Amino acid sequence: MYAIIINAVAVIAGSAIGALARKGIREKYITVLNTAMGLAALVLGVNVAMANMQESDYPVLFIICLAVGGLLGTMLRLDQHMERATKKVSGGSNLAEGITTGVLLCCVGTLSMMGPVLSALYGDNTYLMTAATLNLVTMIAIASTYGFGTALTALAVFVWQSMFYGIAHISAAFISDELIAEVSVVGGVLIAAAGLGVLNIKDCKTINLLPALGMPILFFLLKNLFAG
Secondary structure, X not given: OHHHHHHHHXXXXXXXXXXXXXXXXXXXXXXXXXXXXXXHHHHHHHHHHHHHHOOOXXXXXXXXXXXXXXXXXXHOOHHHHHHHHHHHHHOOOOHHHHHHHHHHHHHOOHHHHHHHHHHHHHOOOHHHHHHHHHHHHHHHHHHHHHOHHHHHHHHHXXXXXXXXXXXXXXXXXXXXXHHHHHHHHHHHHHHHHHHHHHOOOOOOOHHHHHHHHHHHHHHHHHHHHHHO
């Protein structure tokens, strides 16, 4: 469990370093970093989605997850709640976009999902420590554009990894390669959508789509329930 805490601390540390670096960077360079981050998120998201789609046994599941998750997020008005909350922290900047991008980049992927499982079952923290290193670097880049407020991403990372850690303790068989693949497909699409938003190409309201990440978990939970 301590490795999950280290992941959260790495996010905060990366945000602090990036925010400090941001103070010495001119606006035109911040714009360039923003563009680079958007392009990276777009390419990474497409790659993650396509790579895991090859492993998917349910090729249309991600569409259903995005639709249901998007409807749920819109009904809950997640974007409005997030904007109100971040305005108090950032004084009106687009911090919500930065936090969303950070959450997706730090939570989606084998390291962040299988890491807690291996830690819970075998005490192996290799994946989690690797994830912490990547999270540190990722948040330095994000915070250099959006500021220290992106440290709030640490809360999402802690909850996300703790959830997989807890599920592994309760039922290790539930977390399968199938589940990881389906969550990664949805996550890849959301990362690409976040990239489009950062590049100001299309505001996909990615915050409202975040519940889609939980839909594959719900699907497999119901599948196992009725199968049993």
